[in-house]
Amino acid sequence: MSIQNLPFWWVLARASGIAGYLLIVASMTSGVVLHTRLVQRLASPIARMEWHRILAILGLALVALHGVALVMDNYMPTRWIDLVVPGGIAYRPLWVAFGVLGMWLMVIVSVTAAMRKHLGAKVWKGIHLASYGVFVTATVHGVMAGTDSAQPWMIAIYLGSIALVIGVATRRLLAGPNAPLKRRRNPASPSATAGPPATQG
């Protein structure tokens, strides 16, 4: 198929959907491992937080692009209202509804993250746990409604993402969120053991 005949919006819808899913996984994983020892060694707290934040924003932007591209595409009739109200679309309404639900959860998590100071840590954390719901709904939506779900590379992406999220979530549950960073004892520098512990969950 030549580039002139390529269905641009259709390709963009699928590419942005998969890229958005990967960014959701990356953002979620970066949030879960934010205070683990391995990541604390790799980047500063500000850089870690910024990675988590920007990945979430880019993920949301790509999800929005996924919806816009689906509306612009001529072959599969999608209305603007189908992007925000679940169940209205003709193509696999239940599985597409999972995507719409995941998008709303993502918006709620992102907005409350921006309002964290006003909400308080307890409320924010309770709402922020809905990120796991975003991952579950996005995975169900992708597997059941995605065009590329049966492709070997897409199966690898899904399995890898599920394994990664389950792995980091399990590790966090077992280790606890506020495990302090253990530094290697260096006799040459006595201050090496006095590093600040990670405090946020």
Next chain:
Amino acid sequence: MATTDESKRRVRRTAIGATLLLTAGLGVAIGSNPFPANQHAPSPQMAALTAREKALVQRAAAVSAQSTNQWHTYRVQLAARQKQIKAAALSNVTVGAQGPAGVSSGGGSSASNVSYVAAAPVASTRTS
């Protein structure tokens, strides 16, 4: 503070660049095979095209039926009209054959019935 901002900017630039690369790479990979064959999960485009094909076949059948019906009506009307024309032509032939006989005084040549009047009018009017 400057280091913090610089660090944030670097993270943002890297993340945006990586996202653009990822999306473009996926676009190229998907664009090379836009409609993958998958019997278990047919693509939405194939489903839409099948629905469109079904609708077009139904429409074609309806148009064909309407066309056949109109042809039938036309042929019936044409046959009736041709019958009328034929009847009218036959009637004209009959009238044409009877017409000169009615005018003539019957028998003999028609030239003998024609008379030329050379005399003056019997009465004259104001305008004559």
